[in-house]
Amino acid sequence: MDEEGIEVIKGREVTKIISDKKKITGVQLNDQTIINSNNVICNADPPAVYEKMLNGNTNNSFLFKWKMNRMEYSMGLFVYYFGTKKKYENVEHHTIKFGNKYKEHLDDIFNKKKLNDDISYYLHRPSATDKSMAPEGNDCFYVLVPVPNNQSNIDWSLEGEKMKNLVIDKMQNDLMPNLKENIVEDFYLTPDYFEKDLNTKHGSGFSIQPKFSQSAYFRFHNKSEVYDGLFFVGAGTHPGAGVPGVLSSAKVLDKII
Numbered sequence: 001m002d003e004e005g006i007e008v009i010k011g012r013e014v015t016k017i018i019s020d021k022k023k024i025t026g027v028q029l030n031d032q033t034i035i036n037s038n039n040v041i042c043n044a045d046p047p048a049v050y051e052k053m054l055n056g057n058t059n060n061s062f063l064f065k066w067k068m069n070r071m072e073y074s075m076g077l078f079v080y081y082f083g084t085k086k087k088y089e090n091v092e093h094h095t096i097k098f099g100n101k102y103k104e105h106l107d108d109i110f111n112k113k114k115l116n117d118d119i120s121y122y123l124h125r126p127s128a129t130d131k132s133m134a135p136e137g138n139d140c141f142y143v144l145v146p147v148p149n150n151q152s153n154i155d156w157s158l159e160g161e162k163m164k165n166l167v168i169d170k171m172q173n174d175l176m177p178n179l180k181e182n183i184v185e186d187f188y189l190t191p192d193y194f195e196k197d198l199n200t201k202h203g204s205g206f207s208i209q210p211k212f213s214q215s216a217y218f219r220f221h222n223k224s225e226v227y228d229g230l231f232f233v234g235a236g237t238h239p240g241a242g243v244p245g246v247l248s249s250a251k252v253l254d255k256i257i
């Protein structure tokens with residue numbers, strides 16, 4: 001970006017994408033600065049962008065409103081990052097543990113939108129393959145627990161600590177003896193972080209669900225179906241979430257523009 005003379009503005013938020021009827025004219029930042037532009041390429045979550053940054057003004061496009069209203073959202077994520085003062089050499093770089101009631105658990109996450117003690121989790125240990133990730137003799141991890149997104153109304157200020165203790169107990173029983181007493185640093189993210197800090201709708205972890213009726217043409221388009229000059233890359237647009245998908249969306253957009 002430096003080579004191409006692109007200016008990067010950090011520590012500020014886009015509060016508004018400005019348009020003149022259907023034509024994009026620029027963006028407004030949270031310090032009131034206005035940046036004029038014919039094109040805006042956005043990697044924030046499209047449903048939240050259409051609702052909040054364009055003031056819900058979808059130019060009375062009936063079809064688009066209908067599409068927005070029937071969208072279904074991916075799960076939320078509870079992500080607990082921690083460092084240990086001992087090494088757990090038995091733990092691989094990637095570990096996935098399924099709870100016993102795996103199917104019921106999915107039903108709780110997606111349909112009943114409630115928490116369940118019989119969690120499944122993905123444990124990531126980057127220091128297994130990259131020693132520079134933790135000080136010598138220590139280890140670093142994150143563990144990801146799929147949970148309902150914020151359509152659940154779960155109060156994460158109460159449930160966050162409980163979920164942390166639950167997942168520590170599970171990992172301690174499953175594969176990391178004496179884990180609790182070996183943790184030296186930690187913090188966790190809940191769907192509230194995804195909703196409030198990353199601006200995703202309902203605090204979903206991966207934007208809208210990647211099901212057939214929300215994929216390809218049926219996903220949010222890379223070239224906005226409502227505004228001229230508005231473009232999307234990232235998890236909520238075509239082709240979808242995950243780093244390869246997100247990078248592909250940038251390649252697709254490069255061709256479109």
Ligand SMILES: Cc1cc2nc3c(=O)[nH]c(=O)nc-3n(C[C@H](O)[C@H](O)[C@H](O)COP(=O)(O)OP(=O)(O)OC[C@H]3O[C@@H](n4cnc5c(N)ncnc54)[C@H](O)[C@@H]3O)c2cc1C
Nearest residue numbers: 012013014043044079197198199234235241242243244246
């Ligand atoms: C714990 C975890 C593990 C994952 N592991 C993998 C993995 O192993 N492999 C894989 O392929 N994928 C993985 N993913 C998924 C992958 O990280 C995401 O799909 C991808 O990062 C989404 O990219 P994005 O650009 O759409 O959104 P983000 O990476 O969320 O970037 C959007 C950015 O826009 C910013 N933003 C939002 N609104 C505004 C605004 N108004 N003004 C300014 N900035 C704003 C946000 O703060 C954020 O930084 C993982 C995700 C998580 C949470």
